[in-house]
Amino acid sequence: MSVGDAAVSGVRVVKLGAHLGARIEGVRLGGGLDARTVATVRAALAEHKVIFFRDQHHLTEDGQYEFAQLLGNPTTPHPTVTSAGAKSLAIDSQHTRSNVWHTDVTFVDRVPHASILRAVALPSYGGSTTWASTVAAYNALPEPLKRLAESLRARHSNRYDYAAEIEDRTADSDAAYRREFESTYFETEHPVVEVHPETGARALLLGCFVSEIVGVSRSESAALLRLFQDRVTRLEHTTRWDWSLGDVAIWDNRATQHYAIDDYDGSEHRRLTRITLAGPVPVGVDGATSTVIAGDAQPYAAPLERAA
Template identity: 60%
Template sequence: MSTSLDVSKLGAHIGAVISGARLGGDLDPATVDAIRTALLEHKVIFFRDQHHLDDDDQVAFAGLLGVPTIAHPTVTSRGETVLPIDSRYDKANSWHSDVTFVDRVPKASLLRAVTLPTYGGSTVWASTEAAYDQLPPALRALAESLWATHTNLYDYVDGHRDVISDETREFRAEFESAYYETEHPVVRVHPETGRRVLVLGHFVKRFVDVGTSESAALFALLQNRITRLENTVRWNWRVGDLALWDNRATQHYGVADYDDQPRYLRRVTLSGDIPVDIGGRPSRAVAGDASGYSDAVGPDVVAVQPVAIG
């Protein structure tokens, strides 16, 4: 079946704008399939002028694409299914894929802009698939042999303790309130496309069986490949925008260049599977039980009934 969607590519490796869709839980199957196809191809897709969306509509639309997780494995006081991204306490100005410190990495995230600063506050996405594809053979072989330990400790996220507000300190304490540690392959096989992608980002603490200094050098070498400008797309938000990205094939960075202005967005994540390396070996949970966050589900599973939000 044909749809009225218009897909405009933004870059060679990542990003597209989709027009012609009024998002919500009542989209027809052909449109949902077209959106899913565009997501797999372009890694992150953007929808303008979705002013009609509220939390219920955002969750309902998400349920057509997968099974929404709870809002976060540890940050549970701010909503059941929809996580507020609030500049008062959370400026995630570092490269990451969402929630890689658990074994069942979310397959996708949906972010809706509600309140924005008058300048700054854009978000940048990078293709971890393109980064892998561009590695020379020797580096590919090295990356494919590596596993990395991911945790939710801010010591490793930031590398240092900044002077922070009480509100930020409270948020970080909740973020770390339950400890998670997972070993993921540095190269995973995407469960839908079969392509190989790099699994890194700011939740990485070290590489398994590699010393601290060598881990830092290897991380910089591979992470810098991901964030090459040619592998990125930058989105300048407008109120009413919704971004949908494949969390298995991207990293993103919220640029904190808006001073003390308010920036407020709403995020829903979709349950994903447990990554496997090129030999089929699955990621290993070392600490923390993520079963309360989400089930580990296959890529074709969607919500079978409305999801309660909070």
């Protein structure tokens, strides 16, 4: 079913930007959605890359998980952060703030296909999230830079997470979270340009977990990362969402990066719950797949294995 057919089922898709973003109206999320509505949501996600739902106040963690199962195979909450629960990962400002550009969990070989995020507690001001289209970023490159990017590979590691890029936070809870985040070392080499496993579109696979571009000097690696990352974060390639309680966002993790804006004081609390959907190993334009350098993420991606 195409997004254009959505009106037939009473669902309205409101486009938010030329490159990504749509608000979906007329859907009550949960495990009981009919197949036609699920197909509409899938089509909207493939086309718009990040979609938003207002007023889902009825949704619980169990309902969020049951809905996620209709869209794909949920992973365990995180490869290393296992203390938060069995179904979802808490994105909680009391432990960490993901305020740099990133694609989720790129340090493992099977990068998640999508993420489903539900607002549980919000600050009285600020705390919005911005997404960027990595497909639009690739498409905006001049042909010589496209060919260069397609020939490159990058190493991603959980020792290069967003916490390393922001000001040092010394609270005990922050340090404990970081220790758990790095408790098992993961490193994976991915193509810089991935062929999207569902749409076939080409997208830049980068973000803050990248430690280096393979085969060049450190200074050249940094220059190349800046060059390509600047294309990702052009304002024309982004959309921003101001959260309200009851909101749910779903994004295509293989076609976007995102950034949680840290513009609220430490006394304010922001908590959202995230469930990710398993995805296959990335494949480059040349047909070469990603390769594992360190760590075994099979338990994290186990739902995908069981579904095979």
